[in-house]
Amino acid sequence: MPRRITDLDQLTDRADVLLCDVWGVIHNGVNPFLLSVEALKSARARGQTVILITNSPRPANDVIRQFDTIGVDPDCWDDIVTSGDVTRRLVQDAPRAIYFLGPERDMPLVDGLDIDLVEAGAADAVLCTGLLNDEEETADDYRALLAGFQARGLPFICANPDREVERGDRLVPCAGALADLYVKLGGQTRIAGKPHAPIYIEAMARARALRGDVDLGRTLAIGDGVTTDIRGALDNGIDAIFIARGIHARQYIDGRSTDEARLNSFLDTAGVAPAYWMEWLA
Incomplete structure (x- = not known):
């Protein structure tokens, strides 16, 4: 103990x-x-x-x-x-055509990286920083999207392994919850954070x-x-x-x-x- x-x-x-x-x-x-x-x-x-x-x-x-x-x-x-910081290295080593899944505020993550941000259907990899609206959505709202990525064998780079965090007096889901779901669907994740x-x-x-x-x-x-x-x-x-x-x-x-x-x-x-x-x- x-x-x-x-x-x-x-x-x-x-x-x-x-x-x-x-x-x-x-x-x-x-x-x-x-x-x-x-x-x-x-x-x-x-x-x-x-x-x-x-x-x-x-x-x-x-x-x-x-x-x-x-x-x-x-x-x-x-x-x-x-x-x-450490996820940027994973992105650099990933396929160039990347679908960015996350809110606009997280876009500085890819500043200066030699990648192409593309629509979901054109992507060769997924970079996830979180849910688009973590105040109202849950990971399950992304099940169909993630299942489509998994069927194509896309690697899922998770930039925030936390499953949820406190925001004020409530809990909100994070990218780690989406990574968990992707694994359950049979997909492969790449994670550098804690x-x-x-x-x-x-x-x-x-x-x-x-x-x-x-x-x-x-x-x-x-x-x-x-x-x-x-x-x-x-x-x-x-x-x-x-x-x-x-x-x-x-x-x-x-x-x-x-x-x-x-x-x-x-x-x-x-x-x-x-x-x-x-x-x-x-």
């Missing part, structure tokens, strides 16, 4: 590098979590390096613009690696660029998603801190408090064993 901690500074001597999730840990898409921001600022002041590692399908510069809009203090991170290795390799490269040699044993990942943040960290040899008051909170929150027995049962059922857990990043 993970050890409960109440303050990130309890682990100052445990880690040199912190790989911290963004959505669900630092903000909910609408408002920043000020305690989390201050915790990361304090970690940096103590000499730890903070790399934000997010499944956002957009490049890091777009994430920074979102931070500016909602008020996330730029002093809480040293560098940012997004799923969009929990897959490419995003962790890039994050650790950024950490080494900032502080020299870095030991994975002196690195901690922080996140609220068991199938992405926690599974990804553990699969890549990194211990993790699970943030309980995130996307899975409904599974074990009893009134206003976390039922630790239910939390441990939830983690066990998910097949993950983070080293620590916290209510909030603080």
Whole structure:
């Protein structure tokens, strides 16, 4: 069972590098979590390096613009690696004729890439950043479209492996839900974001660029998603801190408090064993 901690500074001597999730840990898409921001600022002041590692399908510069809009203090991170950043490499290696499935706001993902964006019927590959209207649609609304792609054997590049995220006080589906459906239909996916290795390799490269040699044993990942943040960290040899008051909170929150027995049962059922857990990043 993970050890409960109440303050990130309890682990100052445990880690040199912190790989911290963004959505669900630092903000909910609408408002920043000020305690989390201050915790990361304090970690940096103590000499730890903070790399934000997010499944956002957009490049890091777009994430920074979102931070500016909602008020996330730029002093809480040293560098940012997004799923969009590492997915660009998958796109470069894919067939040239690509169908882009996602909202207009995610188009910066393909800026500068030598590809042709085409209609669905002319595509040799699919690049998915999310649903067109995630406030009203579900993955099943795309079943016929995806079945057509699968019948033609098109690779499905998923730029955001998250299945759902919190936006304010509600959950909305992400590209990961479409990728899951594509696999169920018999299709093949290509994914570089969490929990897959490419995003962790890039994050650790950024950490080494900032502080020299870095030991994975002196690195901690922080996140609220068991199938992405926690599974990804553990699969890549990194211990993790699970943030309980995130996307899975409904599974074990009893009134206003976390039922630790239910939390441990939830983690066990998910097949993950983070080293620590916290209510909030603080």
